[in-house]
Amino acid sequence: MSRHLDIDVAIIGGGLVGSSAALALRGMGFSVALLDKGYCGAQASGVNYGGVRRQGRPVEQLPLSQRAHAVWPRLKAQIGIDGEFLRSGHLKLARSEADMATLEAYKRSVEGHGLDLELIGHNGLRERFGWIGGDILGASFCAGDGHANPRLVSTGFAAAARRAGVHVLESTPVQGVTRNGSGFALEAGDGLSLKARYVINSAGAWAGAFAEAFGEAAPISRIYPSMVVTEPLDPVISVNIGMEGGGIYARQVERGNCVVGGERGLPLDDPDFSRPRGDGALAIMNHAAELFPGLRHAHAIRFWTGTEAATPDKNPVIGPSLTTPGLFHAFGFTGAGFQIAPGVGEVLAELVRDGATSTPIEAFSIGRFGNPTSARTHPGSGAGQNSEPQQAGEFNS
Amino acid sequence: MSARPQPLIVGAGPAGIRAAQALAEVGLRPLVVDEAPSCGGQIYRQRLVPDERSSVALYGSEAAKAEGLHRDFAALTDRIDYWPQALLWSLREGKADIAVGGASRQVAYDGLILATGATDRTLPIPGWTLPGVFTLGGTQIALKAQGCAIGAKVVFIGSGPLLYLVAWQYMKAGVSVAAVLDTAPFSAKLNLLRGLVLEPAVVLRGMRMTAELKLKGVALRYGVSDVRIEGGERVEGIAWREGGGEMHLACDGAGYGLALRSETQLADLAGCRFRFDQRDRAWLPERDAAGRSSADGVYLAGDGASIAGADAAELSGERAALALLEDRGLPHRPERAAAIEHSLARVSRFRDVLEAAFPFPAHWAKDIADETLVCRCEEVSAGELRRAAADFSLSEVNRLKAVSRVGMGRCQGRMCGAAAAELLAAETGRAIDAVGRLRSQAPIKPIPLTLALGEIAREAAE
Ligand SMILES: Cc1cc2nc3c(=O)[nH]c(=O)nc-3n(C[C@H](O)[C@H](O)[C@H](O)COP(=O)(O)OP(=O)(O)OC[C@H]3O[C@@H](n4cnc5c(N)ncnc54)[C@H](O)[C@@H]3O)c2cc1C
Ligand SMILES: Cc1cc2nc3c(=O)[nH]c(=O)nc-3n(C[C@H](O)[C@H](O)[C@H](O)COP(=O)(O)OP(=O)(O)OC[C@H]3O[C@@H](n4cnc5c(N)ncnc54)[C@H](O)[C@@H]3O)c2cc1C
Numbered sequence: 001m002s003r004h005l006d007i008d009v010a011i012i013g014g015g016l017v018g019s020s021a022a023l024a025l026r027g028m029g030f031s032v033a034l035l036d037k038g039y040c041g042a043q044a045s046g047v048n049y050g051g052v053r054r055q056g057r058p059v060e061q062l063p064l065s066q067r068a069h070a071v072w073p074r075l076k077a078q079i080g081i082d083g084e085f086l087r088s089g090h091l092k093l094a095r096s097e098a099d100m101a102t103l104e105a106y107k108r109s110v111e112g113h114g115l116d117l118e119l120i121g122h123n124g125l126r127e128r129f130g131w132i133g134g135d136i137l138g139a140s141f142c143a144g145d146g147h148a149n150p151r152l153v154s155t156g157f158a159a160a161a162r163r164a165g166v167h168v169l170e171s172t173p174v175q176g177v178t179r180n181g182s183g184f185a186l187e188a189g190d191g192l193s194l195k196a197r198y199v200i201n202s203a204g205a206w207a208g209a210f211a212e213a214f215g216e217a218a219p220i221s222r223i224y225p226s227m228v229v230t231e232p233l234d235p236v237i238s239v240n241i242g243m244e245g246g247g248i249y250a251r252q253v254e255r256g257n258c259v260v261g262g263e264r265g266l267p268l269d270d271p272d273f274s275r276p277r278g279d280g281a282l283a284i285m286n287h288a289a290e291l292f293p294g295l296r297h298a299h300a301i302r303f304w305t306g307t308e309a310a311t312p313d314k315n316p317v318i319g320p321s322l323t324t325p326g327l328f329h330a331f332g333f334t335g336a337g338f339q340i341a342p343g344v345g346e347v348l349a350e351l352v353r354d355g356a357t358s359t360p361i362e363a364f365s366i367g368r369f370g371n372p373t374s375a376r377t378h379p380g381s382g383a384g385q386n387s388e389p390q391q392a393g394e395f396n397s
Numbered sequence: 398m399s400a401r402p403q404p405l406i407v408g409a410g411p412a413g414i415r416a417a418q419a420l421a422e423v424g425l426r427p428l429v430v431d432e433a434p435s436c437g438g439q440i441y442r443q444r445l446v447p448d449e450r451s452s453v454a455l456y457g458s459e460a461a462k463a464e465g466l467h468r469d470f471a472a473l474t475d476r477i478d479y480w481p482q483a484l485l486w487s488l489r490e491g492k493a494d495i496a497v498g499g500a501s502r503q504v505a506y507d508g509l510i511l512a513t514g515a516t517d518r519t520l521p522i523p524g525w526t527l528p529g530v531f532t533l534g535g536t537q538i539a540l541k542a543q544g545c546a547i548g549a550k551v552v553f554i555g556s557g558p559l560l561y562l563v564a565w566q567y568m569k570a571g572v573s574v575a576a577v578l579d580t581a582p583f584s585a586k587l588n589l590l591r592g593l594v595l596e597p598a599v600v601l602r603g604m605r606m607t608a609e610l611k612l613k614g615v616a617l618r619y620g621v622s623d624v625r626i627e628g629g630e631r632v633e634g635i636a637w638r639e640g641g642g643e644m645h646l647a648c649d650g651a652g653y654g655l656a657l658r659s660e661t662q663l664a665d666l667a668g669c670r671f672r673f674d675q676r677d678r679a680w681l682p683e684r685d686a687a688g689r690s691s692a693d694g695v696y697l698a699g700d701g702a703s704i705a706g707a708d709a710a711e712l713s714g715e716r717a718a719l720a721l722l723e724d725r726g727l728p729h730r731p732e733r734a735a736a737i738e739h740s741l742a743r744v745s746r747f748r749d750v751l752e753a754a755f756p757f758p759a760h761w762a763k764d765i766a767d768e769t770l771v772c773r774c775e776e777v778s779a780g781e782l783r784r785a786a787a788d789f790s791l792s793e794v795n796r797l798k799a800v801s802r803v804g805m806g807r808c809q810g811r812m813c814g815a816a817a818a819e820l821l822a823a824e825t826g827r828a829i830d831a832v833g834r835l836r837s838q839a840p841i842k843p844i845p846l847t848l849a850l851g852e853i854a855r856e857a858a859e
Contacts, residue, residue, distance in 0.1 A: 039796055046799060151799040159789050231807055231843060255775075255802075281839075282501055282850050289846040299843035301807050 002191035005167060007031040009352060010186050010196035012174045012210060013203035014040030016150075016338065017330050019157035020345025021200055023079070026164045028353050033196070034158065034166050035188055037173035041154030043204050045338065047306040048150045049227060049249060049261045051240055052339045053090040054115055055142035056106070058315060060363040061340065062113040067359050068343030069114075069144065075153065079160035083153035084254065090145035090240040091120075091129065094138045099244040103140040117142055131236055133293045147240045147251045150338060157342075174203075177210060178380040179324055198326045198352050205272075205309040207317075207331030213380045215323045216366050219312055220332055224265035224305045228284050231301050232256030236294035248287050258295060260288045265305030272307060310334040318344060318364040320351060324380070328352065329366055403427055403478075404508035404721060405493055407485050407663060410438015411707050412512035412699025412714030414470045419718035421476040423727050428504065430483040430495055432842075436470045437463065438699075439514055439534065440707045445542050455541055457566065458602060459707070466711075487839035488666040491694075496844050500851035508694050508721045511664055512714055513701035515657040519555075520761050520816050521769045521779065524626030525653060533559045533654030537566065546572040548650020552635050554578040554624055556755045557656035558603060564615065564652075565606040574615045575648045578637060580655070580758040582620035592750040595743055618644070623764070626651055655757055658815055660701045662837035668692045673830035676752050677704055678759070679815065680834040686738050688717030689724075696721055709744040712737045759829070762819035771820065772813040774806020782817060783824055792825045793833045794818050807843055810835045 009025050011018045014036035022034040034040065052072055054065045076082045094100040107117045118141045125132065125139055162168040172189035177199055186194040201210045208220040237252040248262040263280035281303045289296050311317065311332040321327035328351055330344050337344075343359070350357040404420055406413050409431035420427045435443045441456065441463040452460040473479075483497035493504045517532035524530065531539065531547045533555060539545050550573045553564040560577060568574045592600045611617060623638040634647045664682035665671070670691035671680045684690050684697045696717035699710035716737045723729035765771070767780030785791065785801040794817060797803060803817045804810025810817070814835045822829045 039793070042796070042799070155789050155796070155800050162790070230846065279503075279850060282848060285844075285846040285848065286850070295846055298846050299807075300840060300846055301843045302805065302809065303839050 002193070005033055005192070005194045007033050007167065007194065007196050009033070009198045009200065010174075010184065010194050011035065011200045011202060012177070012186075013201070013207065014158050014168065014170070015043055015045035015202060015204050016041065016154045016157060016341035017045070017204075017333075017344050017348075018200065018202035019045075019154065019161050020342045021202065021330070021348040022161040022166045022168075022345075023157055023164060024345050024349035025352060026161060026166050028349055030352070032161075032166045033169060033194060034161055035169045035172050035174050035186075037171070037206075039170050040158030040168060041151070044306045044308045044333075045154035045204075045341065046151050047227075047304060048308075048338045049225065049259060050147045050150045050251065050338065051090070051242070051249060052085065052148050053142065053145040053240060053242070054339065055090050055092055055117065055140065055145055056242060057336065059110055059113070060315065060360075062110060062115070063360050064318075064343050064347065065340050066114055067346065068340045071342040071346075072146075072148065072339075075148075075156070079153075079156040081152055081156050083156055084149035085146060085153075086148065086254070087144060087146040088239045088251070089141055089143045090242060092140045092142075092242045092244055093132070093136050094140075094244050095135060096137060100138045102244055103138070107140060115142055116144065129239070131238075131292060131294050132241075134291045136291075141239075145240060147253075149253070157345075174210075176380070177213065179214075179326075183326065184380070198328070200328045200330065200348055200352075202330045202348075204331060205307045207309060207329065211317075211321075211329055211331075211366065214321055214327060216321060218317055218329075218332060218366055218369055220309045222267065222271060223308050223310045223335060224267060225261055225308065225335055226263045226265040226280050226284065226305045227259060227261045227303065228281050228288070228300050229260070229302050230258040230295065230298045233258060233295070233298055236292055248284065248291065250288060250292070257301075258288070258292075258298070260284050262287065308333065308335055308337075313368075316344075316364055317366045318347065318361050319366065320355075322365070322367050402491075402505040402507040404510065405430070405504060405506035406510045406512060407431075408438065408512035408514055408699065408701065409433070409436040409470065409479070409481075410512060410514050410699060410710060411441065411466060412514075412701070412710040412717075413438070413510070414466050415711045415714035416510045416512060416698060416718040417473055417477050418469055419715045420721065421473050423722060425722075425727070426477055427510075428478040428480065428506070430480045430485055430497075432482065432484050434481050436479075436481075437467060438707075438710075441466055442538065442541050443467070444544065448544055450544065457569075462707070484842055484844070485663065486841055486844050488663055494839070496848055499845075499847075500849040501844070502851040508696070508725070509667060510696045510698060510714070510717050510721065511667070511701055512699045512710070512717075513660040513663055514710075515659050515700035515704055516811060517654040518656055518658040518757075518815055519654060519812070520758070520819065521765055521771050521813075522624050522626065522653070522761075523766055523769050524628065524632070526770055526773050527626055527628050527632050528630070529628070529632030529649060530626055530651045530653060533557070533563050533652045534657075536650075536652035537563045540566060540570060546570065546650070547652065548632070548648065549573060550575050550648045551650040551652060552576050552578065552646060552648040553652045554580075554621070554635070555652075555654045555656075556580045556757060557654060558751065558755065559654060559656070560755075561603060561606050561610065565610055567652075568610060568613055568615065574610065574613075575646055576616040576618060577610065578621040578624065578635070579617070579619045580621055580624075580761075581754070581756050585754050585756060586619075588750055588753040592747055592754070595747040595750065599747075616646075622758075622761070626653075656755060657700060657704050659703060660811070662809070662811070662841040664690060664695070664697060664701070665837035666839060666841070667695045669695060669697070671834060674703060676748065678757055678829060680830075686741070687720035687723075687734065688713055689720050694721075694724070705741075705744050705748055709741060712741055712744075716741070759819060762816070763823035765816075765820060771816050772803040772806060772810075774808050774813075775802040775804075777801050777803045777813075779820060782820055786821055786824050792821065792827060792831075794821055794835055795833060797821055798835060804835050809838070809841065
């Protein structure tokens with residue numbers, strides 16, 4: 001079956017980054033195709049932990065993060081559902097004096113960015129968050145942060161984009177992109193060819209191959225954060241919990257299930273797929289039961305992992321291609337793209353429309369990896385040898 | 398010779414027991430794990446606390462088989478390792494994670510026989526979550542394991558041989574059986590005549606039970622639809638449609654089931670390829686006539702591989718073990734293997750007959766009322782599923798799970814997954830095999846957060 005589409009913007013990857021960009025671009029009047037090799041929101045964007053937090057981000061991410069911060073409470077108006085977003089506050093715990101000092105230093109470094117962090121000592125913690133056990137010395141609280149349901153938010157953005165008139169093409173892997181004349185030609189799915197003036201590369205953990213095809217390799221690796229969820233319980237955990245130095249994060253959804261993360265899963269033979277490590281999941285479970293005595297009698301009902309692209313400096317790649325006009329990248333969110341994605345979508349839309357954005361993104365340029373970014377235009381090519389079309393839906397959710 | 402880890406058998410029902418026996422006979426020492434406190438599986442389940450009931454009282458016509466299996470398994474004690482009350486909750490890369498005695502132990506195995514059995518299959522009907530409503534299997538377990546009935550006046554609803562069997566067992570135990578409501582028309586039962594040639598004893602036993610139920614004045618109704626279980630705090634009665642008329646009956650207990658569904662999550666985690674089986678109306682792991690799955694060293698037996706009944710489970714358990722022996726280059730009795738395959742082929746023909754006599758009422762799915770719960774763990778109603786499918790324009794069951802939470806709860810879709818797929822298929826006008834299958838994830842059943850990280854239990858050698 002061969003089909004043809006002629007549109008303004010083709011977006012490769014229907015995660016939260018691609019879907020929110022699609023919705024924003026459509027709102028500006030562009031014709032848009034959103035392509036996903038599987039289902040929109042079935043990868044990292046739909047299976048992540050659901051933490052909507054600014055606290056802990058590198059300071060250069062904060063303007064973008066603040067921009068996204070304004071979107072979250074408006075989800076209902078924007079996509080028709082609230083995505084179970086809850087402004088619960090995010091509490092980052094310190095196990096040692098050194099951890100506490102790090103939290104204090106972080107608070108000072110982000111002064112003026114609107115996070116309004118509050119440091120809490122041991123006694124304050126006992127008074128206000130008595131349900132936390134273990135040897136916790138203190139914490140830093142960000143009242144404006146929270147959590148949401150990634151399965152709903154990510155699927156919801158794609159559904160809203162479809163309703164707004166975006167061509168949402170699922171089970172349609174992009175096999176090749178080439179620059180031709182004033183635009184791009186894309187080959188996708190089962191005999192679909194597209195002509196587009198602009199292309200956005202938001203293919204998540206698979207985005208590297210598309211960047212490389214245009215002569216700008218990014219040093220992307222893959223990580224597989226590992227999650228555990230409990231059966232529904234009476235209210236125990238009232239805020240989104242994180243830990244200085246990593247180790248554990250936890251939240252409780254309105255229905256009562258506690259979602260806990262902390263370890264990393266392992267890739268399967270095919271690195272697109274991964275699985276929680278049994279002992280890793282047990283370690284998270286034991287750790288949660290220790291930190292939250294209210295969970296001591298709880299059962300874990302499900303584990304999962306997701307596939308995420310990571311960069312060496314933990315910052316994403318966001319911005320125009322340095323080799324190819326009309327191409328924009330947004331990937332490599334290194335385990336923290338859920339909160340900022342709705343802001344990234346707006347920024348990408350502005351870049352397409354205006355060639356510039358009001359939000360500082362220089363730190364995220366693909367040029368920072370020191371590529372041989374010659375000005376000559378690269379021809380582009382396929383999704384790479386190792387990104388075979390996936391069987392629909394066969395992912396780790 | 399370098400030591401190889403030993404084979405692992407999951408399930409000590411008829412299939413697992415016969416598999417263990419065949420392996421032990423040539424000197425392999427399998428590890429057998431089962432969640433239950435004692436061997437026997439579903440049909441030959443042993444009572445929790447010894448009481449004065451005889452085997453015949455417990456197992457009826459199958460008493461001799463039950464005793465034989467229990468005895469044969471006991472005789473293996475010194476030649477196998479057996480962990481009762483041990484839940485195998487995850488499988489990966491030749492290692493099994495097993496929760497036993499408060500700790501999780503990791504077992505490396507070489508050769509895996511999955512004999513995980515089946516559970517009841519249902520479709521949601523109004524009132525099915527009321528106290529006093531049990532699945533047919535649960536109704537029977539109450540009687541077998543605990544020696545108690547689910548009510549004083551009980552109605553049986555559904556399809557499948559178990560419907561009549563459990564009603565008959567309740568009647569024999571002295572419980573008042575108010576009615577048996579069969580979802581299939583009486584004409585479907587005529588198919589059983591074809592079965593007389595294949596399995597005369599089984600068909601005649603079924604006929605005798607039906608006759609005895611009738612003789613005792615139990616109402617046997619056929620072709621019922623629109624079944625609703627009524628009551629405030631618990632079951633008080635049941636209403637249904639039959640030949641255009643509205644019927645109603647008072648009762649205080651209801652046993653409901655639409656035959657069985659295979660427990661396939663471990664096969665999924667073991668990497669077996671699945672195919673849609675029209676007869677079982679389910680995705681099942683592929684296997685050859687010997688029980689080999691598509692994954693190396695993984696064998697499938699019993700009702701966990703495909704519904705075929707207890708006698709077939711014994712046979713397929715033994716057959717799978719012989720296949721494992723053959724693949725390991727050990728004595729594997731080819732003539733016995735051929736005889737078993739021959740018998741299993743006959744069972745399969747009989748299963749076609751049974752399926753025609755006790756068809757699954759797939760057409761019910763489109764009529765499930767919006768307010769009826771489909772997923773009781775996560776409290777998701779039929780209406781919410783329909784809305785989710787429409788709002789997100791979904792036609793794949795894992796996507797439906799992602800946005801609606803159906804199948805995400807304690808049972809991980811083992812109870813509601815088939816119903817959700819039927820509903821999605823009916824709603825989107827697709828065939829049942831076109832909406833996909835719920836993927837399995839560890840842990841396949843809930844495990845305590847405090848489960849201790851146990852030692853690597855057995856690198857064990859032969
Ligand atoms: C388990 C886990 C927990 C996390 N927890 C958090 C958290 O709590 N807070 C937070 O802020 N972030 C979190 N993250 C990170 C966050 O989920 C990601 O950074 C974010 O979702 C990235 O969005 P994306 O749209 O770039 O990627 P994805 O959601 O991965 O989307 C990329 C899409 O591209 C598609 N694609 C790939 N190749 C092709 C092709 N050739 N053709 C067409 N389509 C293609 C894929 O199918 C996929 O749908 C977590 C991540 C994981 C995995
Ligand atoms: C509730 C119920 C009642 C039935 N009643 C009858 C009847 O009265 N008459 C009749 O002819 N047939 C009956 N059947 C069908 C009959 O039970 C089966 O045909 C037969 O038991 C199949 O044997 P099997 O060895 O395949 O599985 P089973 O006998 O079901 O044995 C499977 C065993 O595996 C164990 N197991 C499964 N997964 C795991 C795991 N992950 N970890 C550890 N252990 C595990 C289970 O605890 C179970 O003991 C019934 C079935 C059910 C479900």
